[in-house]
Amino acid sequence: MTARDGQAAVELEGVGKAFGGRRVLAGVSLTVPPGGRLGIIGPAAGGKSVLLKLIAGLQRPDAGAIRVLGHDLVAAREPELAALRKRIGMLFQNYALFDFLSVADNVAFPLLHAGVAADEIDARVAARLRAVGLAGSESKMPAELSGGMKKRVGIARATVARAELVLYDEPTAGLDPVTTSKIYDLLRADQAETGSTAVVVSSDVAAVAAFADTIAMLHDGRIRWVGAAAGLFDADDLVVRSFARGEERDGAAVLSRSVEAARPAPGAWP
Amino acid sequence: MIFRRSLTQLGGRVMAMARDVGGVFVLTMEVLRALIPPRLDGRETVRNLYKMGNRSVPIVVLTALFVGGLMVIQFAAFVKQFGARALVGWGTGYAVFREVGPILIGLMFSGRVGANNTAELATMTVTEQVDGLQALAIDPIRYLVVPRVVAMMIMLVALTVIGDAVALIGTMIMSYVVLDIHPYTVWYSLVDNLGPSDFLHGISKSLVFGAAIALSSCYFGLTVRGGAVGVGRAVNAAVVGAAVSICFLDFLMTYLTA
Amino acid sequence: MIARRPLTAIGRRALDGVDAALELGRVAVGTIVGALISYWRGPRRRGEIARQMYFIGNRSLLFVAVTLGFIGMVMVYQTCLLTTQVVDGRGQVGAQFARLLVLDVGPSLTAMMLATRVGAGIAAEIGSMKVTEQIDALRMSGVTPVDYLVVPRFLASVIMTVVLTMFGMAVAWGAGGLTGYYSFQINPRTFFDLSMVAPAHVWLGMTKAAAYGAAIPIVAGFCGLRAKGSSEGVGAATTAAVIGSSFAVLIIDFTISAIGLIIWGAGL
Numbered sequence: 001m002t003a004r005d006g007q008a009a010v011e012l013e014g015v016g017k018a019f020g021g022r023r024v025l026a027g028v029s030l031t032v033p034p035g036g037r038l039g040i041i042g043p044a045a046g047g048k049s050v051l052l053k054l055i056a057g058l059q060r061p062d063a064g065a066i067r068v069l070g071h072d073l074v075a076a077r078e079p080e081l082a083a084l085r086k087r088i089g090m091l092f093q094n095y096a097l098f099d100f101l102s103v104a105d106n107v108a109f110p111l112l113h114a115g116v117a118a119d120e121i122d123a124r125v126a127a128r129l130r131a132v133g134l135a136g137s138e139s140k141m142p143a144e145l146s147g148g149m150k151k152r153v154g155i156a157r158a159t160v161a162r163a164e165l166v167l168y169d170e171p172t173a174g175l176d177p178v179t180t181s182k183i184y185d186l187l188r189a190d191q192a193e194t195g196s197t198a199v200v201v202s203s204d205v206a207a208v209a210a211f212a213d214t215i216a217m218l219h220d221g222r223i224r225w226v227g228a229a230a231g232l233f234d235a236d237d238l239v240v241r242s243f244a245r246g247e248e249r250d251g252a253a254v255l256s257r258s259v260e261a262a263r264p265a266p267g268a269w270p
Numbered sequence: 271m272i273f274r275r276s277l278t279q280l281g282g283r284v285m286a287m288a289r290d291v292g293g294v295f296v297l298t299m300e301v302l303r304a305l306i307p308p309r310l311d312g313r314e315t316v317r318n319l320y321k322m323g324n325r326s327v328p329i330v331v332l333t334a335l336f337v338g339g340l341m342v343i344q345f346a347a348f349v350k351q352f353g354a355r356a357l358v359g360w361g362t363g364y365a366v367f368r369e370v371g372p373i374l375i376g377l378m379f380s381g382r383v384g385a386n387n388t389a390e391l392a393t394m395t396v397t398e399q400v401d402g403l404q405a406l407a408i409d410p411i412r413y414l415v416v417p418r419v420v421a422m423m424i425m426l427v428a429l430t431v432i433g434d435a436v437a438l439i440g441t442m443i444m445s446y447v448v449l450d451i452h453p454y455t456v457w458y459s460l461v462d463n464l465g466p467s468d469f470l471h472g473i474s475k476s477l478v479f480g481a482a483i484a485l486s487s488c489y490f491g492l493t494v495r496g497g498a499v500g501v502g503r504a505v506n507a508a509v510v511g512a513a514v515s516i517c518f519l520d521f522l523m524t525y526l527t528a
Numbered sequence: 529m530i531a532r533r534p535l536t537a538i539g540r541r542a543l544d545g546v547d548a549a550l551e552l553g554r555v556a557v558g559t560i561v562g563a564l565i566s567y568w569r570g571p572r573r574r575g576e577i578a579r580q581m582y583f584i585g586n587r588s589l590l591f592v593a594v595t596l597g598f599i600g601m602v603m604v605y606q607t608c609l610l611t612t613q614v615v616d617g618r619g620q621v622g623a624q625f626a627r628l629l630v631l632d633v634g635p636s637l638t639a640m641m642l643a644t645r646v647g648a649g650i651a652a653e654i655g656s657m658k659v660t661e662q663i664d665a666l667r668m669s670g671v672t673p674v675d676y677l678v679v680p681r682f683l684a685s686v687i688m689t690v691v692l693t694m695f696g697m698a699v700a701w702g703a704g705g706l707t708g709y710y711s712f713q714i715n716p717r718t719f720f721d722l723s724m725v726a727p728a729h730v731w732l733g734m735t736k737a738a739a740y741g742a743a744i745p746i747v748a749g750f751c752g753l754r755a756k757g758s759s760e761g762v763g764a765a766t767t768a769a770v771i772g773s774s775f776a777v778l779i780i781d782f783t784i785s786a787i788g789l790i791i792w793g794a795g796l
């Protein structure tokens with residue numbers, strides 16, 4: 001069930017998205033090969049989460065083309081999208097754990113709806129929870145967990161069904177450096193085991209650059225820079241370089257410009 | 271086992287209800303005290319009146335139109351059986367002015383204005399804007415609650431007057447369509463048999479219902495806890511509290527004024 | 529330029545309205561089809577339907593009892609005041625009251641109460657799932673939110689609305705009888721008189737109850753699924769659900785009553 005050889009796992013071309021007349025994405029083009037690890041960085045409120053939801057088929061673009069695992073998401077109707085989404089795992093920025101289900105039931109959810117047999121579900125959920133270091137918390141409810149624990153439950157839920165493509169939205173936001181590197185070790189191990197493709201959105205530039213093979217920087221609604229992760233900190237583009245290095249003056253300039261871009265132009269009717 | 275759990279739950283619910291009734295009572299006292307030298311934030315009251323009226327007039331007009339028509343349908347079989355055509359205006363008017371009008375308009379008003387008000391205050395509370403007011407030494411009772419209570423009482427009375435008139439129009443239309451009774455017949459049957467006391471009976475109910483809706487709405491809005499889920503729960507509790515109060519006060523006022 | 533502003537604003541509101549109506553239609557069709565399929569195959573999530581039924585019943589039993597009880601007392605009170613004005617018609621009050629209760633007041637007022645209670649509850653629940661992206665998380669597992677969330681509530685609500693209507697009518701009838709006895713000395717034997725209640729009345733009343741029970745979760749689910757933002761969005765969805773489902777009750781009442789009048793005419 002993996003994508004055919006030579007075909008990209010994710011392919012975006014000129015993708016645009018606006019909310020109530022406010023342009024968030026304006027022509028994003030990207031390609032991720034099967035088994036690739038793409039990191040997406042960029043200023044806050046720049047549309048990174050929206051980009052992931054477009055790839056997951058949770059929202060539809062206003063313009064452009066999106067192909068994911070061999071499916072054309074613009075042409076696909078809802079049943080096709082629903083079937084495709086089962087092959088994609090997603091960690092949401094704010095976890096989105098089902099607050100009416102226990103930790104174990106949250107992780108079991110994708111398997112339950114993929115028709116996996118009950119005893120296999122139990123075994124796989126237990127293995128997954130062990131892998132993310134949450135063995136023993138099976139019967140807790142999400143409200144009883146800390147932020148880092150919720151993140152790990154979210155990762156377990158995103159990967160339990162052995163998705164071919166996994167989308168991680170800020171997997172390490174608000175976590176300490178030790179936990180951060182543990183989480184990236186986990187992502188690496190998962191990927192080595194299943195051969196899946198990973199797209200990671202993160203504000204922690206150094207950590208994501210260490211994990212990903214390719215980095216893309218989203219800026220002003222477009223991909224400003226794509227390249228090997230190793231070259232990010234020495235990129236020719238001053239905006240990219242200073243954002244990646246977190247250099248104060250230039251970094252501030254990047255941020256203020258993107259906030260400016262987020263504002264509707266004066267006189268424009270949304 | 272289940273029986274014991276239900277009993278525990280019932281106990282918990284009775285306690286919660288007692289706390290809420292007490293809370294509304296305390297709030298009522300605070301509102302009255304804030305009004306003792308009658309000082310009212312005029313601008314805030316007018317702003318609320320405008321917003322509430324704007325929001326609820328269409329829904330109340332539609333409700334009243336349907337209710338007027340509905341009364342005729344309920345009356346129709348009776349009229350067809352006994353030929354009591356001259357009684358339509360009187361019967362529907364009596365029911366609408368004294369009971370159905372104030373209750374249904376009150377319920378719709380609570381669903382529209384009361385619920386909105388709870389959501390607004392609850393959002394202000396969970397985002398700590400109310401604490402911010404207090405930090406500025408602004409009394410939330412005087413600034414937030416009193417203008418809303420006054421505005422809701424005035425507005426519900428005004429809406430009931432409008433609603434009574436519109437329901438009468440609905441009655442006339444349906445009488446003509448379904449029973450072929452001329453609007454004049456309906457009108458004279460009404461004015462010949464009903465007096466101002468019937469009309470005022472309903473209006474005075476609306477005044478009381480308006481206060482009850484406002485107090486329930488403000489109480490649950492200001493005592494909300496727990497983010498987005500809490501706001502939804504507060505709205506739910508406010509409309510339920512308002513509905514119970516309306517039914518209870520309706521009974522009380524019918525009984526006392528009879 | 530200035531002249532175009534209100535026009536574009538009105539145009540956009542109209543488009544939004546059309547959009548919302550289409551969405552409501554989709555939720556309604558999705559729910560009813562989903563319910564039929566689950567009836568056909570035997571509901572897959574029997575436990576969930578039972579749980580929702582318990583929620584609805586547990587949350588509204590006391591509420592319906594209190595409100596319908598008072599309404600029953602007031603109705604009998606007012607009718608007695610009215611009938612004793614002209615001639616003493618107290619003997620007829622009970623029979624007429626029973627007819628009106630079964631035909632309209634019982635189902636409609638119970639449903640008005642459930643619209644506020646159950647409708648607000650469903651919208652708050654689904655709305656907060658929407659703003660915390662749990663709905664998107666459901667969709668990631670290939671689950672249709674309408675099937676997963678609205679269908680069980682729909683089935684539970686249809687059943688429980690009928691059950692609670694019968695309960696509410698019984699409470700109102702009893703409370704009315706007590707009022708008649710204590711305030712107007714009507715003999716309970718005279719009051720509890722079902723001679724004016726025909727099978728057609730029962731059918732019509734119960735059809736109304738089932739239709740209300742179907743409409744409330746559809747309207748409330750639709751409002752919840754459209755929630756946007758955070759706390760404000762959930763609040764707005766909840767208030768929209770209360771007014772939307774109350775109004776749906778009113779329109780259904782009017783429509784079914786009119787159809788009943790056309791079918792049975794004077795026999796009603």
Ligand SMILES: Nc1ncnc2c1ncn2[C@@H]1O[C@H](COP(=O)(O)OP(=O)(O)O)[C@@H](O)[C@H]1O
Nearest residue numbers: 019020024043044045046047048049050051262
């Ligand atoms: N469903 C939505 N409706 C309206 N606006 C949205 C929606 N989703 C995202 N936005 C807006 O799009 C912009 C980008 O959001 P997001 O993708 O979350 O940024 P980030 O890069 O921080 O993840 C924000 O300004 C946000 O307010």
Ligand SMILES: [Mg+2]
Nearest residue numbers: 048049093169
């Ligand atoms: Mg984001």
